[in-house]
Amino acid sequence: MWLLLPILLYSAVFLSVRHIYSHWRRRGFPSEKAGITWSFLQKAYRREFRHVEAICEAYQSGKDRLLGIYCFFRPVLLVRNVELAQTILQQSNGHFSELKWDYVAGYRRFNLLEKLAPMFSTKRLSEMFGQVQKVGDHLIHHLLDKEDQGGPFEVDLQQKLRVTLGRLPQKSSYTYRLRDLIKQSVELREDHGLIRKDILQLLVRFRNGNEVCGDKWQLDTINDAEKLLSIKRLAKVAEDLLKVSLDAVASTLTFTLLEILQEPLIVEKLLAEIKDLSNKSGQLKFEELNGLRYMDMCLQETLRKYPPLPIIERVCRKSYSLPNSKFTIEEGKTLMVPLLAMHRDEKYFSEPMKYKPLRYQQPGNDVGQCEVKTKSNAFIGFGIGGSQCVGQNFAKLVIKVALIKLLQNFNLELDPNQMKTIKVSHRPAPLIHSKDGLKVKLKRREINPKFYS
Ligand code: HEM
Numbered sequence: 001m002w003l004l005l006p007i008l009l010y011s012a013v014f015l016s017v018r019h020i021y022s023h024w025r026r027r028g029f030p031s032e033k034a035g036i037t038w039s040f041l042q043k044a045y046r047r048e049f050r051h052v053e054a055i056c057e058a059y060q061s062g063k064d065r066l067l068g069i070y071c072f073f074r075p076v077l078l079v080r081n082v083e084l085a086q087t088i089l090q091q092s093n094g095h096f097s098e099l100k101w102d103y104v105a106g107y108r109r110f111n112l113l114e115k116l117a118p119m120f121s122t123k124r125l126s127e128m129f130g131q132v133q134k135v136g137d138h139l140i141h142h143l144l145d146k147e148d149q150g151g152p153f154e155v156d157l158q159q160k161l162r163v164t165l166g167r168l169p170q171k172s173s174y175t176y177r178l179r180d181l182i183k184q185s186v187e188l189r190e191d192h193g194l195i196r197k198d199i200l201q202l203l204v205r206f207r208n209g210n211e212v213c214g215d216k217w218q219l220d221t222i223n224d225a226e227k228l229l230s231i232k233r234l235a236k237v238a239e240d241l242l243k244v245s246l247d248a249v250a251s252t253l254t255f256t257l258l259e260i261l262q263e264p265l266i267v268e269k270l271l272a273e274i275k276d277l278s279n280k281s282g283q284l285k286f287e288e289l290n291g292l293r294y295m296d297m298c299l300q301e302t303l304r305k306y307p308p309l310p311i312i313e314r315v316c317r318k319s320y321s322l323p324n325s326k327f328t329i330e331e332g333k334t335l336m337v338p339l340l341a342m343h344r345d346e347k348y349f350s351e352p353m354k355y356k357p358l359r360y361q362q363p364g365n366d367v368g369q370c371e372v373k374t375k376s377n378a379f380i381g382f383g384i385g386g387s388q389c390v391g392q393n394f395a396k397l398v399i400k401v402a403l404i405k406l407l408q409n410f411n412l413e414l415d416p417n418q419m420k421t422i423k424v425s426h427r428p429a430p431l432i433h434s435k436d437g438l439k440v441k442l443k444r445r446e447i448n449p450k451f452y453s
Contacts, residue, residue: 023075024068029327031068032061041072048072052310052340052426059341066327076334082348082378085337087323089312090385096314096335117390118213119202125393127197127217129286132398136405144409147444154415156437157257161402162250178242182235190221199394200238207234248308249395251432253402255306256298258422258438259355261414266357267407269294274404289400297357299399303381305355306424308432310340312383339380348378408445415439 017036024031034040046054048071058069058078065081079085118124139160146153188194189204195217202212207229208221229237260266273294278285314335321328329335344352349359360379382389389395406412423435 017073020073020075021070023070024077027068027327029068029077030062030064030066032058032070034070044070044072047076048074050311050426055311055336055338056341056344059338059345066322066325071334074334076336077329078336078338080338082342082345082380084323084325085342086380086384088335089314089337089380089383089387091323092314092320093386095316095318095320097317116212119199120391120394121213122393123215124202125397126286127215128199128394129284129397131196131198132401133284135398136401139402140405140409143442144444147442152441152443154439154441157440158250158254158434158438161253162247162433178239179232179235182238183231186231186234189219193219195219199241203229203234203238207231245391245395247431249398251306251308252299252302252395253399254434254438255432256302256399256403257406257412257440258414258434259302259305260298261412261440262419263355266298266355267412270298270403271407274407277404284401284404289397292400294357295400295403296396297360299396300360300379300381301355301357304343304349304379305353306432307339307343307381309381309383310338310426310432312337312339312380337380342378343381345378411443411445413441413443415441 014036021034021036034044043054043057047058047069055078058067059080061067062080065079065084067078067080069076069078079088143155143160146155182200185194185196185200186204186207189196189201190208195201197217201217201219205216205219206212207227208219209226209228210216210220260270273292276291277288314337316329316331316333316335319328319330342348346352382392418436418439421436422438424432425435426432
């Protein structure tokens with residue numbers, strides 16, 4: 001009797017695990033061979049915790065456009081074809097609920113996401129541009145002060161650029177301090193009429209039931225009882241937005257610098273483009289930034305090779321027939337689009353590990369000889385369809401301003417030892433960063449009269 005019980009228990013566990021691991025096979029999907037072995041369970045466990053490398057390995061393990069895999073005990077459908085992924089992300093409205101990071105889920109609850117899009121309209125961005133420049137100038141002054149104290153110096157630019165908040169434990173005093181600062185700032189704007197042309201001002205307008213589109217920045221305040229968001233909740237939303245999005249911005253800047261500083265020709269081309277900006281007394285013009293075609297290509301190439309969001313996930317809420325296939329994904333199952341693996345697939349981008357901004361060159365755009373071609377429009381670094389990144393223009397604006405100011409003011413040199421050893425890390429998943437930072441030697445550039453006349 002005592003012997004029978006463990007045997008029965010073991011058999012029940014074994015059969016149910018085997019049932020889970022045959023999910024895709026039973027439905028006729030191309031799928032990996034799953035088994036109750038130590039190495040398979042380890043692989044499945046790593047995937048569950050978004051070890052990006054483990055997902056990339058699954059992507060590379062075959063030729064089918066769809067592959068049924070297992071993230072621990074969860075059957076997940078991996079899309080292994082860019083065109084199919086694009087079609088699904090664009091056309092599957094209503095069938096999937098987006099598995100977003102908490103901050104976006106919070107917005108859905110407050111129906112704020114729909115309100116966010118107009119915050120990043122060209123008009124709003126052009127008015128926020130002054131604030132963005134101020135932040136860039138602040139970074140440069142801080143670095144120049146360092147140089148004044150003793151000539152050229154080495155700095156970990158990743159650390160400087162990254163908003164370290166995302167790495168802080170939930171209840172650190174710094175987290176509280178930032179929330180307090182946001183609270184104070186909200187009070188100043190509501191009670192003392194302070195106007196700042198920034199995202200926070202638009203969030204405060206939303207809290208007071210004011211339109212966030214249009215061109216008004218001033219607040220029409222309402223009674224506390226009628227406010228749409230409590231100060232605490234608004235501070236949390238602003239803080240979460242900062243954490244995730246600025247981390248993506250900082251990693252894009254870090255990896256752009258890492259790549260371009262290894263290629264003096266790229267830096268030269270960027271400097272030549274920057275020199276053509278009118279740039280009176282160090283101040284840039286918003287409209288002119290759109291003309292920085294080569295810089296745009298560099299940023300796109302960074303986002304291709306190092307996408308800050310390497311995997312897009314969706315949970316199926318209403319069964320969905322996958323386009324151009326005989327398969328249907330059922331309610332409750334997860335669909336995964338591995339951006340990073342696709343962006344580094346030779347099928348879509350020749351010599352994928354090479355940093356080649358000119359692969360995006362359009363005919364008639366004369367920034368240089370096109371060296372490498374892109375086979376299709378396979379770039380999806382900002383997502384695609386209804387859930388694509390609403391903040392992408394803001395992100396590009398911030399990155400461009402920071403890059404221009406850094407290149408204008410400093411000769412930047414990578415630590416040569418670091419170049420060989422640099423390691424890209426996705427821990428904590430899924431964000432991307434350089435494991436040992438980005439050590440760069442900065443030397444003040446001779447002031448260019450064109451920049452400061
Ligand atoms: C280089 C920087 C950035 C990258 C690479 C990036 C990438 C992405 C991607 C790939 C998505 C789609 C996710 C999905 O389909 O599940 C997304 C969504 C989103 N992003 Fe960004 N992002 C960046 C910066 C920003 C910034 C600066 C903001 C705001 C200040 C922002 C706000 C959002 C929001 C609110 C969504 C959700 C949109 C929706 O669900 O409709 N992002 N981002």
